[in-house]
Amino acid sequence: MPPASAQRPRRPNWTAFGALLLRDLTVLDKDLKEFLPNTLMQPAMLVFVFTYVFPRIGQGIGGSGNVGRFSTLLLGGLVAQSIAFQGLFRVALPLSRELDITNELEDRVLAPTRVSVIAFEKIVAGGLQSLFAGLIVFPVAAFLPSTPIYLRAHWSTLAIVTVLSCYASAALGLTIGTRIEARLVPILVGFVALPLGFFGAIFYTWDALTPIGWLKAAVLVNPMVYMSEGFRASLSIGVVHMPLGAIYSALVAFSVLFTVLGIRGFTKRVLS
Amino acid sequence: MSTDSKAGGPRTSEALGGAEPSRPEVIATSRLTKTYPSRDGRAAGLTAVDGLDLSVRRGEIFGLLGPNGAGKTTTVGMLTTRVVPTSGHAEVNGVDVAADPALVKHFIGVVHQVNTLDRSLNAWENLYFHGRYYGMGAKAARDAADEQLERFRLSHRARSEVRTLSGGMARRLMVARALLHRPAVLFLDEPTASLDPQSRLALWEVLKEIRADGQTILLTTHYMEEAEAFCDRVAIMDHGRILALGTPAHLKHAAGDGRGAGPTVKAWLARLWAETRAADPDAADHGRRLDRPAVEATLVEVVEAAERLGLGLDDLGQGVTLETVFFQLTGRDLRE
Structure with missing residues (x-):
């Protein structure tokens, strides 16, 4: 085989970006057997326990005893949680393994494009996967509850919140995945996922925290709060939510912050 | 053993250490230096490569020899855009590695000493997606993947998960992948490290075919006999500097200082x-x-x-080998 000519490639950056994305989606397709149960299991169990078991055993949850209202607010929270966790984990877990142990990211790092583009592709691929997770969880959260649920989609709000949530989650995954050693990945669940979830306004609205002023202020650093509130704002009827302007601004700010931190972390790991 | 036979007699050794100046330079470095900062940021850092001047010309097989920590891998790292030079200048195929690393990546193929295959993909997909990263269309990448598997005698394992391939097969697949986009220069970092003798032999058969095609190669190795048999020119490095540069025959002659170069x-x-x-x-x-x-x-x-x-x-004669030269220049002390 003769050596390559010295011709300059056309559009090197985005061609490689598209191919890297194609690779990640191909891998998702191969992993569907694991991806689907992994995505559906937790929301399905939460819906079952909170909206079927608890009401029948007389366990009060949701504050008001109105289980229909609770199912309604839970829907937004569950979609937000699935998106956030899939975005975070589908980016962070393979990345920390590939960077730390298997070296298999090597060929993609050598793809003829800027390192920042390769990092950005990770965010986009993770974002698409979390969108997919949100889409398959929605019917579970909307139709599985045994109690009535009050929905009305505000499409434009839904679209904006979905895109920003998917993107911010995957960018958070890149930020964490480039900073955590593979051997420390198990602590992600305890130190990242659980606080994100429990203090992410999934099971309660942010407004409901008013009696605990300090907590209401503290959870504002949690990006999942804005995702849960955003999905409730765009899907649920009769549920109080944060002003849309605050939700959008925070999600944009987190997206920018995590993009900068993620790309910086990635560059630091692959270049020396 | 000398490489002169395949080159049709000894090459003239000049300032370039025996390079053929008529051919275009594929790799050119000048005072290339890499200093890693110390951990606390106060003490002087570690200078892994120290003012390296290197020139590799098209079609040449260039060997970089040296003990562990000599700076070989850092040199390859800088030329393959993964290590950012502290100072000096390096060009690959006429492109500055520091100024336009994305373009440099287009011209290089890299085979690492560890398995870097994408374990989420099978053998064929590793090649196919590599082609796509380099801008090939779907059909071109499919055809190229098929051809490379055939050429590297891996067609029967096309659909195998890469974790099921033997060490030798994995290395051949990595070479096939690195060459798929027809790079101007192929970097082989310890290509036969940790392979059993049969796999080493099989890999060398493949590498000889690549050499016959005129592929420019820069390889690092610990195996002196491999460097001697395979390389047009070698550089012996230690402490980030080149200690000797030339054809294997030239280096052996210089090391023997006339005396050692007598008949066997x-x-x-x-x-x-x-x-x-x-x-x-x-x-x-x-x-x-x-x-x-x-x-x-x-x-x-x-x-x-x-x-x-x-x-x-x-x-x-004492039967001077490249290994003799290597020990003369770098000493026999253990480096670890």
């Missing part, structure tokens, strides 16, 4: 036999087999015959 035992005996026959045409009749019990007596006769003809034992 075989050549010496051949000359002795030729001169014996010239002096005494009937000598052939006295030819005898060296039976084990008679070896000593025969050797004494041989030595006496040699002295009569003025062929002293001093003339006998």
Whole structure:
């Protein structure tokens, strides 16, 4: 085989970006057997326990005893949680393994494009996967509850919140995945996922925290709060939510912050 | 063993250490330096590569030899855009590695000493997606993947998960992948490290075919005999600097300083036999087999015959190898 000519490639950056994305989606397709149960299991169990078991055993949850209202607010929270966790984990877990142990990211790092583009592709691929997770969880959260649920989609709000949530989650995954050693990945669940979830306004609205002023202020650093509130704002009827302007601004700010931190972390790991 | 035979005789060794100046440079570095900062940021850092001047020309097989920590991998790292130079200049195929690393990546193929195959993909997909990263369309990448599997004798494992491939097959697949986009220069970092002898042999067969195609290669290796057999020129590095540069024959000659470069035992005996026959045409009749019990007596006769003809034992060469040169330059101390 003769050596390559010295011709300059056309559009090197985005061609490689598209191919890297194609690779990640191909891998998702191969992993569907694991991806689907992994995505559906937790929301399905939460819906079952909170909206079927608890009401029948007389366990009060949701504050008001109105289980229909609770199912309604839970829907937004569950979609937000699935998106956030899939975005975070589908980016962070393979990345920390590939960077730390298997070296298999090597060929993609050598793809003829800027390192920042390769990092950005990770965010986009993770974002698409979390969108997919949100889409398959929605019917579970909307139709599985045994109690009535009050929905009305505000499409434009839904679209904006979905895109920003998917993107911010995957960018958070890149930020964490480039900073955590593979051997420390198990602590992600305890130190990242659980606080994100429990203090992410999934099971309660942010407004409901008013009696605990300090907590209401503290959870504002949690990006999942804005995702849960955003999905409730765009899907649920009769549920109080944060002003849309605050939700959008925070999600944009987190997206920018995590993009900068993620790309910086990635560059630091692959270049020396 | 010398590489001169395939090049049609010894090449002239010049300032470039035997490079052929008529061919275009594929790799050119000037005072290339990499200093890693110390952990606390106060003490002076570690200078892994120290003012390296290197020139590799198209079609050349260039070997970078040196003990662990000599700076070989850092040099390859800088040329393959993964290590950012502290100072100096490096160009690959005429492109500055620091100024436009994305374009440099288009011109290089890299085979690492560890398995870097994408474990989420099968063997064929590793090649196919590599082609796509380099801008090939779907059909071109499919065809190229098929061709490479055929060429590297891996077609029967096309759909295998890469974790099921043997070490030798994985390395061949990595070479196939690195060459798929027809790079201007192929970097082989310890290509045969940790392979069993059969796999090493098979890999060298493949590498010889690549060499015959005129592929420019820069390889690092610990195996002196491989470097000697395979490389047009070698550089021996230590402490980030090049200690010697030239064709293997040139380096061996320089290291022997004339004395060590004398004939080997075989050549010496051949000359002795030729001169014996010239002096005494009937000598052939006295030819005898060296039976084990008679070896000593025969050797004494041989030595006496040699002295009569003025062929002293001093003339006998030490059989200088590249390894001798390597140890002369880098010492025998353990580096770890």
